[in-house]
Amino acid sequence: MNEHDSEIMAGMLTDEGFIQVDSRKDADIAIINTCSIRDNADKRFFGTLGQLKRRKKENPEFTVCVCGCMMQQQHVIDTIKAKYPWVDIIFGTHNIHKLPELLANIVAEKGKQIDVWPEGGEIVEGLPCKRLFESKALVNIMFGCNNFCTYCIVPYTRGRERSRKPSDIVNEVRNLVADGVKEIMLLGQNVNSYKGMEAGSEEVIDFAELIYMLNEIDGLERIRFMTSHPKDLSDRLIQAFVDCDKLCKNVHLPVQSGSSRVLKAMNRRYDKEKYLDLVGKLKAVVPGITMSTDIIVGFPGETEEDFEETLDLVRQVEYDSAFTFLYSIRKGTPAEKYEDQIPEDVKHERFNRLVDLINSISAEKNAAYVGRVEKVLVEGPSKTNSKTYTGRTDGFKLVNFQGTPEMVGQIVDVKITEGKTFSLEGQVI
């Protein structure tokens, strides 16, 4: 979501005549779009801000803008004011559309600009966007979150849930397809609670229905979404995997923990059994579906038995991949106040065991792809070798193969020759 906000900011600035430079030393303006999901994101922000101070000293015209989730927290704004008074522009997650105006005010020497909205107003449509990939696009379908998982800062930094109108989403996707996009990733903190309504109509379009609508768009090849909360992934959505040929057979279904006790303390509103039932249903109805997840290790009060429940769940689901996180205390969340915080060494030891298990399952699953022919949407040359190209399968597996520039943005057939832990190797056929 932050990445997409950055694409929109880059789009607005490009329209204003700014150009993007590759090196920080060539820039006249720096924008730091912050994340606050874990403490290391916060730390990196202040580290980067410290480095920019030198640039500001060399060139007082150098403009520093900071935005994103961290700015929605008063304690962060207070720290910036006290320790980094040379920051020129501060804005939040709800008003990125104001960036050109705030910059114009700086140029007009109106002084420091601080504009952070506590809540989201009307959804602003039609903002320009400078995409990271020609053939893939991120598409917001909703903003905010109402779930208040007890560890999570997002409901405080992104506000309450608001859904875009289905017609606005369909029109955006049509325009993207006309501009060469083949794959869209629908974005929301919990896409399953999408409630789309047209102006003046009482009819509610749910997430499954939105997928059926998007599946009709000519020229669009692939639809993905993230993230979907297990507590309300509907049977209708599972059926959409069967009925909608463009919906990729891959789901990111964050579990967070395998212990029902911990899940309750996290306020996730499902338990281990319900999650496993859901996975069973998905695998039965959508043969070959690939799955990934998010797991937090060391939530307050997590015992060795709770952690073993997580290992057990991972073994049962056999995820294709997983994002694993050490629990990080977030100021202002309920879990910040929980007394039984887990010592760092225990968290790390559990984390390593979990990663080892996940990696061994990923490697095994990827090895089973050898000999199969997969449809790969080619993203571009790899960063390290210009002849090696990378792309993704329908199931979101990363594939490396020898390619040519004309393949970029095309869907090609690749025969898999090797399965590694994090990727597949193959040959175009």
Ligand code: SAH
């Ligand atoms: N809305 C998505 C998650 C967005 S945040 C969902 O509910 O699935 C992405 C991931 O960051 C979460 O799934 C969680 O695993 C992790 N995360 C969030 N808060 C965290 C914290 N305080 N400490 C560690 N990991 C956290």
Ligand code: SF4
């Ligand atoms: Fe955070 Fe939970 Fe909302 Fe996801 S659903 S953003 S984890 S509060």
